[in-house]
Amino acid sequence: MDPRDLWAEALAGVLARPVRSALTTLGTVLGITTLVITIGVAATAGNQIVGRFDALTATSVTVKVPAPAPGSEDSGPLVPWSGTEAVGRLAGVESVAALGDSPATNSVRVRSNDVNAPGDTSGQTLAVLAASEGVPAGVRGRMTAGRFFDAGNVARHDQVAVLGDQAAKLLGISRVEDSPAVFFKGQSYTVIGVLGGMKREQRLSTAVLLPSTTAGDRLGLRNVTHVLINTALGAAQQVARQAPIALAPGHQDSLNVSAPADLSKARDNVESDVNGLFLVLGLVSLVVGAIGIANVTLVTVMERVGEIGLRRALGASRRQVAGQFLLESTTIGLLGGVVGAALGIAVVVAVAVTKEWTPVLDLTLAFGAPLAGALVGLIAGLYPSLRAARMEPVDALRAPS
Template identity: 65%
Template sequence: MSAVKVKVKANVKVQASDRSKASRPRVKRYDPRDLVSEALLGILTRPLRAALTTLGTVLGITTLVITLGVAATAANQITTRFDALSATTVSVTAPPPQPGSADPPLLDWDGPDQVARLAGVTGVAALAEAPVGVDLPVRASAVDDPTLAGASIPVVAATAGLPAAVRGTVTAGRFFDAGMVARHDRVAVLGDQAAKLLGVTDLAEAPAVFVGGQPFTVIGVLGDIAREQFLAATVILPSTTAHDRLGFGAPGRVLITTALGAAGQVAAQAPVALAPGRSAGLTVVAPPSLERARKSVAGDTNALFLVLGLVSLVVGAVGIANVTLVTVVERTGEIGLRRALGAARRHIAYQFLLESTGVGLVGGVIGAALGVIGVVAVSAAHDWTPVLDVRLALAAPVAGAVVGLAAGVYPAVRAARREPVDALRAGL
């Protein structure tokens, strides 16, 4: 009899529990429109808090867009300045002649005429330094005073196209031309520093300098040399005159200036033009790829600024998480009431996730707009051309939404785990 009573009581308790569960309404399907309206209402109910929460994401996205945009713009500016000089210079060098070798030199003084015909060449000149072991003291006076040593000024021989090849400017007088080279005229051009050392300040009376005891009329001063700046402290002689008077041999280098973007092609063709059939013996120095340099600079700057932008995003995400968690605590009664009315745990989680995602999305949109404006403003202040990847501006709102979604996961899970009775009791 006792066993039968226990079974009857158990059945009665199970039926009572079933009736209790059946009496509690359950929502099997939650309309997405209701979910959106609840989330929107939860955001707009506390507009000041929502605005402050959104501000964290706005600052993070704005910082990210500005830093990446300014980094790309700065990289473009750096490589543009690099293009102006380094990316348009090519140098072809021949090895020094071997003693006793019967082979003709790889370079000769007619080589620049062959290179000048190549497409993209804007300036070319051949250059030779004084023969090894030959002492060429330079004086500004013919008086041979044993107490005064000649100035230690190098002497070089060059062709008439040297100013264009080194991007120099004739600051006084003129540079020797092809006619002077052909006539073997005894003229000289001084680098601006060499002119100061020798005290040559006025060319009106055709001053002379003495190289190795031989006079040469100074006809010009070359200054503002952008390439091969050592020429500023040299005496420059026509190639034919230096060969006849001082024993200069074949040129050791050919300096080439190209149009922007033509350096690679000229570097490949110049050795063949200078030494047909023997171009492998020449050494060519060409600028690196502009695209490679641009990517390298952009990559370095982007890596630095990306860290700063991500830190700002993390700060914004922490702010969203904190405010959402506080909201969960303050809305405990609302959560309990909704659970009591039949809302499932997933419905509560969806609502808070949607709220945090919406805050992040709005912050991403505002941050992207402010970031683009910031990049343009910085570029305009420095007279730069703004460079901004459109994909970055379009991805910024998505990044804000993802940050908001990630920040709302823990508060949403915590809200969903609240029991209806506990939530109602805590909300009273």
């Protein structure tokens, strides 16, 4: 039998009972649709992890510098204030800032005037920290009043200060045009700005920030204790590995680096969880579809015993008879796979549009789903086709039609 004739006969057998064929195909359609939806939605949802992951957390790297060991002050600081410049040159770094604090300056009585009057409540207990010029960008904040100190203030050791927005409110300072001053530890500092809107290190909202040189001269805050690094999305892991080397070459193991988790692992975990939840359902649907195809094909064989006997009597071989019914079941599975893949892709796109996501569709899945359906049909038709091939022509022709 010519392969084209075999295909024509198989197609005629499928189309001879369109309703039955459609109902038989439905099980495969449901199975393939479920699989495509499962894999497509899992990939799409996993892809959103990067986009919906907290961008602040995903791009924030913090380096903690330990306090110098007793007696090691003469050898110089572990991380110099100028070390932030080396970090700023690393690929993927958007901003970097350094802070210096100590237990002795975490609770300092700060006043907005130098007059000790009875019942005066202008004094507040605030933290005083040394800071580099890049702190506003480092904490992702903004100046709500005035300006932040610059390199000139640092170089001149100016007695200037920047208040956190809550500290300014507690001290009753809302404007800096008149050069208000704050007083603590017997020194006065001119307030040149108020820093607010901080998304990192919110503790600075109730703090007084001094230039690193001024804090070192007046309060002994000479050492960097924290380095705040903001990176481009996806660069945090690389920067976390390189920053300690840039800050303290040869002593990078002494620094404690806090970096966000790898986003690719989070995305893979989401895909794995979603796949594990729905994959069983898809496989069960495929099994049900395969059983349906096998059952209907077997019934078809029993109904067409006379036809099988006639074909065998006219010279058709067992292989050709088996191939005809096997091709019919494979065709049904293929049609189910095509329809199921189309429906599954449509559902994935619809879900993505509804959630305002970017749909992630794998071409391998789109083309593999029909093949999977055909494979299911092929496996399901094995037993019925073998049973048809084993029929003897005489017995088949004697069987009641």
